Amino acid sequence: MVRHFDASRAAFESEFAAFLKEERGTGHDVADIVSGILRDVQARGGEAVAEYTVKFDKLQIDPATLQSDNVNLHLLAAQCPQDLRDAIDYAHDRIAAYHTAQRPNDHSFTDDAGVQLGWRWTALESVGVYVPGGRASYPSSVLMNVVPAKIAGVERIVMVAPAPEGQLAPAVAYAAVKAGVDEFYPIGGAQAVGALAFGTSSLAPVDKIVGPGNAFVAEAKRQVFGRVGIDTIAGPSEILVIADETANPDWIAADLLSQAEHDPSSQSILITVDKSVGKAVDKSVESQLKSLSTGERAAESWSAHGAIVDAPDLATAANIANQIAPEHLELAIADPDALLPSIRHAGAVFLGHHTPEALGDYVTGSNHVLPTSRAARFSSGLGLYDFLKRMSVQRASPEGFAALAPAALRLAEAERLPAHARSVSIRSNREPD
Numbered sequence: 327m328v329r330h331f332d333a334s335r336a337a338f339e340s341e342f343a344a345f346l347k348e349e350r351g352t353g354h355d356v357a358d359i360v361s362g363i364l365r366d367v368q369a370r371g372g373e374a375v376a377e378y379t380v381k382f383d384k385l386q387i388d389p390a391t392l393q394s395d396n397v398n399l400h401l402l403a404a405q406c407p408q409d410l411r412d413a414i415d416y417a418h419d420r421i422a423a424y425h426t427a428q429r430p431n432d433h434s435f436t437d438d439a440g441v442q443l444g445w446r447w448t449a450l451e452s453v454g455v456y457v458p459g460g461r462a463s464y465p466s467s468v469l470m471n472v473v474p475a476k477i478a479g480v481e482r483i484v485m486v487a488p489a490p491e492g493q494l495a496p497a498v499a500y501a502a503v504k505a506g507v508d509e510f511y512p513i514g515g516a517q518a519v520g521a522l523a524f525g526t527s528s529l530a531p532v533d534k535i536v537g538p539g540n541a542f543v544a545e546a547k548r549q550v551f552g553r554v555g556i557d558t559i560a561g562p563s564e565i566l567v568i569a570d571e572t573a574n575p576d577w578i579a580a581d582l583l584s585q586a587e588h589d590p591s592s593q594s595i596l597i598t599v600d601k602s603v604g605k606a607v608d609k610s611v612e613s614q615l616k617s618l619s620t621g622e623r624a625a626e627s628w629s630a631h632g633a634i635v636d637a638p639d640l641a642t643a644a645n646i647a648n649q650i651a652p653e654h655l656e657l658a659i660a661d662p663d664a665l666l667p668s669i670r671h672a673g674a675v676f677l678g679h680h681t682p683e684a685l686g687d688y689v690t691g692s693n694h695v696l697p698t699s700r701a702a703r704f705s706s707g708l709g710l711y712d713f714l715k716r717m718s719v720q721r722a723s724p725e726g727f728a729a730l731a732p733a734a735l736r737l738a739e740a741e742r743l744p745a746h747a748r749s750v751s752i753r754s755n756r757e758p759d
C-alpha cells in the first residue's frame with residue numbers, strides 16, 4: 327500500500343517533512359561499511375579490491391592488474407547485436423550534440439581602472455567513471471559519463487563497472503569502446519571508488535570520480551570527496567510527477583514505476599490536483615506491477631518510499647516539488663510552461679504528456695546522471711562543466727596598478743600581513759605606514 331497525503335490538511339507539512347527524512351538505504355550502517363572498505367583499499371590496494379570483488383561480485387580478479395580473464399572489453403563489444411549498436415550510436419550522437427552546446431567560452435575584458443580581467447576553462451587530466459552494474463546493466467550511463475568527458479578534452483578516462491560472476495553486458499562494453507574509454511576495470515561498489523581515489527599498483531589515482539551508483543557507491547564518493555573531486559551524489563533514482571486532470575493515469579503509473587524498478591531504495595511520488603487521477607494511478611500501478619519482471623523491486627520501492635499527494639492547486643504542488651528537490655520532475659499538466667518558472671529545485675524537468683522521463687534516461691541528449699536525495703537544492707546534473715575547471719586571469723597595467731595599490735595596501739595593513747603590503751609598496755614609491 328502506497329502512502330497518501332492530503333496537502334490541505336494542517337498536519338501535512340510536518341507529516342510530509344518526516345516522510346522525506348526517512349532513510350532510503352543511506353543509514354549509518356552504509357557509512358560505516360563504506361568507510362571500512364575505503365580504509366582497507368587505501369592500506370592494502372589491489373589485494374583488498376580483489377577480496378571485496380570476490381565477496382560482493384563473485385568475480386576473481388588479479389590483485390596486481392585488477393583484471394579478469396573472463397572480462398575482455400573488446401571481445402564483449404564485438405558480441406553486441408547490430409540493432410542495439412545502432413541505438414547506442416544514435417544516443418551517443420544526441421548526447422554529444424547536447425554537451426557540445428554546453429561548452430562555455432573563455433572571457434577577457436579591461437575595466438575602467440585599466441586592469442585586464444577574465445577567465446579560462448581547462449579540462450581535467452584524468453577522471454574515473456563509475457558505471458553501475460549490480461542489478462541492471464547501464465550502457466546509457468557509459469555514454470552519459472564518457473561522452474562529455476571526451477568532448478571536454480579529458481586525457482585519461484578510466485571506467486569501472488562491476489561484472490557480477492564475470493557478466494558484463496556486451497552493450498556496456500560496446501558503449502565504452504564507442505565513447506573512447508582509455509582504461510577499464512571490472513570492479514564496483516565502494517572498493518572501486520577507493521581504487522580510483524587512492525590508486526593501486528596498476529591503477530593510477532584519478533582527479534575526479536563521476537557517475538551514479540547505489541547507496542554504497544554514493545556514500546563512497548561522498549567520503550573520498552576532497553582527496554578527489556566528485557560530480558554530485560547520484561544515488562538511487564527518484565521521480566516526482568505533478569499531474570492534473572489532463573494526465574493519463576496509465577502513463578503516469580508507468581513513469582512512476584520506471585524509476586521504482588531501479589532499486590528498492592528508489593522513490594516515486596505523484597502530486598495531483600485531481601483526486602480521481604490519484605486514485606486511478608494507484609490502481610494502475612498495482613496492476614502494472616504484476617506484469618513487470620522487475621516488479622518485486624519496484625513494489626518494494628513503491629510501498630516503502632512512494633507517495634501520492636493530493637494538492638489543492640498547482641502552485642501548492644510546485645512548492646512541495648521544491649521541498650522535495652527531486653532528481654526527475656515530470657509536469658504532466660495542460661500548461662507545463664506556465665508552471666516551469668515556479669520550479670526551483672529539480673535535477674531535470676520533463677514537460678508535457680509526451681516527454682516521459684525514460685526518454686531522458688536514453689536519448690533526448692541531456693544527461694541522466696542527476697542529483698538525488700534532495701541534492702538538487704545545491705547541485706546540478708552531470709554536464710560538460712564537470713570535466714572543466716575555470717581559472718581566473720588578471721593583468722594590471724602601470725596605471726591600473728597605481729589605481730588599485732592604495733586599497734590593497736590598506737587591506738594588507740589591516741590584516742597585519744606586512745609581506746603582502748611590501749609586495750605592493752615595493753612596486754610604488756609608497757612605503758607601508
Ligand SMILES: NC(=O)c1ccc[n+]([C@@H]2O[C@H](COP(=O)([O-])OP(=O)(O)OC[C@H]3O[C@@H](n4cnc5c(N)ncnc54)[C@H](O)[C@@H]3O)[C@@H](O)[C@H]2O)c1
Nearest residue numbers: 458459460461514515538539540560562563588589695696
Ligand atoms: N542518479 C542517477 O543519475 C542514476 C543513474 C543510473 C542509475 N542510478 C542508480 O544506480 C544504482 C545502481 O545500483 P546497483 O546496485 O544495480 O549497481 P551498483 O554498481 O551501483 O552497485 C553494485 C555494487 O554495490 C556493492 N554492494 C552491494 N551490496 C553491498 C553490501 N551489502 N555491502 C557493501 N557493498 C555492497 C557491491 O560492491 C556491488 O559491486 C541504482 O540505485 C540506480 O537507481 C542512478
Ligand SMILES: N[C@H](CO)Cc1c[nH]c[nH+]1
Nearest residue numbers: 464466467563564687694
Ligand atoms: N533513471 C536513471 C537515473 O536515475 C538512469 C537510467 C539509466 N538507464 C535507465 N535509467
Ligand SMILES: [Zn+2]
Nearest residue numbers: 563584585687
Ligand atoms: Zn531510469
